[in-house]
Amino acid sequence: MRRSEIRGHLLDTALRLFNQHGYHATGIDLIIAEAGIAKTTLYRHFATKEDLILAALERRDEEDRLAVRTFVEQRTSDPVERLLATFDFLETTVRDKQFRGCIFMSAAGEHKDTVDPVFRASSMHKRLALAYFEELAHAARFAEPKRIAAEINLLHEGAVAVAQITRIVEPARQAKRMAQQLLAAEERLTPPARGGDAGERTQTS
Numbered sequence: 222m223r224r225s226e227i228r229g230h231l232l233d234t235a236l237r238l239f240n241q242h243g244y245h246a247t248g249i250d251l252i253i254a255e256a257g258i259a260k261t262t263l264y265r266h267f268a269t270k271e272d273l274i275l276a277a278l279e280r281r282d283e284e285d286r287l288a289v290r291t292f293v294e295q296r297t298s299d300p301v302e303r304l305l306a307t308f309d310f311l312e313t314t315v316r317d318k319q320f321r322g323c324i325f326m327s328a329a330g331e332h333k334d335t336v337d338p339v340f341r342a343s344s345m346h347k348r349l350a351l352a353y354f355e356e357l358a359h360a361a362r363f364a365e366p367k368r369i370a371a372e373i374n375l376l377h378e379g380a381v382a383v384a385q386i387t388r389i390v391e392p393a394r395q396a397k398r399m400a401q402q403l404l405a406a407e408e409r410l411t412p413p414a415r416g417g418d419a420g421e422r423t424q425t426s
Contacts, residue, residue, distance in 0.1 A: 228266050231256050235277045240324050244274060244331045244339070274339055278328060282346045286353065293357075300361035301404055304354070304373060308397035311377060315384045315393050322385030323378075350374065364408040376400055 234256040238247045249270055253260050267273040289310045296306040314320060325343040332339035354373045358366035380396035 224266075227258065227262065231258065231263060231266060231273070232277050232280045235273055236281055236324070237319070239274070239277065239327075240319060240321055244328055249273075271338065274328070275342055278325065278339070278342045278346070281324060282342075282349070285346075286349060290353070300357065304357045304361060304369075304404065305397055305400055307354070307357070307373070307377070308380070308393055308400060311380060311396070312390045312393040315381075315388075315390050320384070320388070323381050326381075350377075361404075362410040363404075364410055369404070369407060372403060373400055376403075 231252070235247070235252050238252060238255060241247075242251075249260070249263065252273070253263055256263070263273075267276060289307060292310045292313075293303045293306045296309065297303055325346045329340050329343040332343075334340060335344075351370055351374045355366050355370035358369040358373070363369045376396040376399055380392040383392040384390070
């Protein structure tokens, strides 16, 4: 394998093992054995286990955010439905046989110090997810996009936590139903009329 392929293989292997066993419980020797490479090869790519964890989290962050955005955009062009479609994506995630909860929450749970680089990387993923919900809420012209994003985010996080224990998709579906009720009652801005005021609002039902 080429150098880039070896690095990708190591990250994929590490992510799978971290998801299965946790970050502290997964040792370098296990990663090496599962990846089928020499220890010197691993350390040629990652100087420490922390470097490997951070690179793995960065890879998963990029993959997950691209995956949900692609899924949502292919699902619908309606801005409100796009917010709801994020729960459909969540259902596909929970349905995956490899699902064992959120690997970012697990990473933060095992690296509890808020200045720990692993905790900070996990926190950044969550902030970026929240920012995406806010982006969708802005596009849907909700009057309070920050609050809407926070509430949608909370429904996502709660559904993942419950699904981690139950290993069923119903929490994601229930969270979507709750989101539908929430959004249906929210005030939205009307498109600005030509030559009119941009701040006009309307109440949707």
